[in-house]
Amino acid sequence: MRITPEEAKHIAELAHLEFDDAGLQRMAAEMTKILSYIDQLNAAEVGGAPPSGATPLRDDVVVPGTPREAVERNAPAWRDGHFVVPKIIE
């Protein structure tokens, strides 16, 4: 599987990652090499092996969450009990 720099740019957009042009070139080349190794999976005989079971869910019971002060201590920007972010609407 060959990844072009344009495809790498599209994937970076989906992944919310920032690269410069040289970074995209390098990433596309590395992804191509790694995916070429992974392409050997197409040769595997899988038969009809069943997938593993689902994770059990815990009971839907209300329990106390993390105290607000503890959340605030780690927040990059905080005001009046809320996270502050740059303006969303122009």
Add this chain to the structure above:
Amino acid sequence: MNAVESLAAIERLNPRLNAFLRVNAAAVGGAPLAVKDNIVTTDMPTTCGSKILHGFTSPYDATVIVRLRKAGRTIIGKTNLDEFAMGSSTEHSAFGVTRNPWDISRVAGGSSGGSAAAVAARMVPAALGSETGGSVRQPAAFCGVVGLKPTYGRVSRWGLVAFASGLDQIGIVTSTARECAEVLGIIAGHDPNDSTSSPEPVDDYGADVDAGIKGLRFGVVREAVSKLEGDVRANFDDALRVLRGAGAIVEEASVPTIGYAIAIYYIVANAEASANLARFDGVRYGHRSKRARTVRDMYFESRGEGFGAEVKRRIMLGTFALSSGYYDAYYGRAQAVRARLRQDFAAAFQKFDFLLTPTTPEPAFKIGAKTEDPLSMYLSDIFTAPANLVGIPAIAVPSGFSGEGLPLSLQIMAPHFREKALFRAAGAFERETEYWRREPRAFL
């Protein structure tokens, strides 16, 4: 060793090894234990070896930390790791490489390189690591200590920063099987905060350490060992002789799909990582870019500045594998081959109590030897990743030394929840060989 002795050893050795990112200098009491810095603690920051968690201290302790404290263990410090546990050399830490105590020009392995180096250099008697594809066993092998990956679901991951949730499991590094069994007895068991943790009863893990292995059946995985060469080949053959000498039955086993493990792993693990690491966006904790003027820029620039190259590479690969048009061809295909691998292991365990491979295809490599070639780094986990994909427990046990004096290691795998049997096998191997008595003092 008590906490004061441990702190003194860390002060003396850590400047050369960089195994610890932080110590609790006020620690007193007995039974010190180190913790990989992707397991959260309230009394020290948690970095995951990343700049993106700058300034973060967890408001709660991980379940394993709560259990260890209750059992009287002293959390002495946080150990170095590849950023978000993504790597096999601890070279991908934002805080510098951890050096191998047996040869400081070489890597300690990874991603739990700090934990393995700390135990090998006798800075602490025990340390926690985490495993997604071999991140406890591989560094334990490189550093000549015991490394356990328990069964998926045996130990609660509440408070372990998520990498690949379908594979992640907290593991243990110690000098001997008995110490490892003791720590597992403390941290194993169901936890309502982790719905993947199993209700399976917790065994008396150390009960059979001295029971011997007479008559037990060990299968040598043919497809994994056929291409072994040099010191690793000779050492592995020696290990088989030791097991036979102790009365075990050692025969050839087959796991036909085992060679696909790394290809499966780098799709499944990265797909899950790309989703798990979406939470690091500069909003709620950690690094936020100072340049950002809009919310969109804040996401891209905070992540661009905060994540290192290997983490970005894996997020990119995972995002690709889940993207429209490629999901079935990559993620779907990888899960199908994984299901077959699980079936192949189950068939092999019909005939054998244990399966054997070396833990790693080579001893510790030189710092910088693989950083320019990600794929060659990934192949370092070729023997360890299968156990993670299948969910079974596996242990790395010191098995001697290469011609250059570097530690080598035997991997023993067992069926789900058979950790007690693993400690029995490892204990017998240790008694016959006593490699665990060798300490890397001369190199420090």
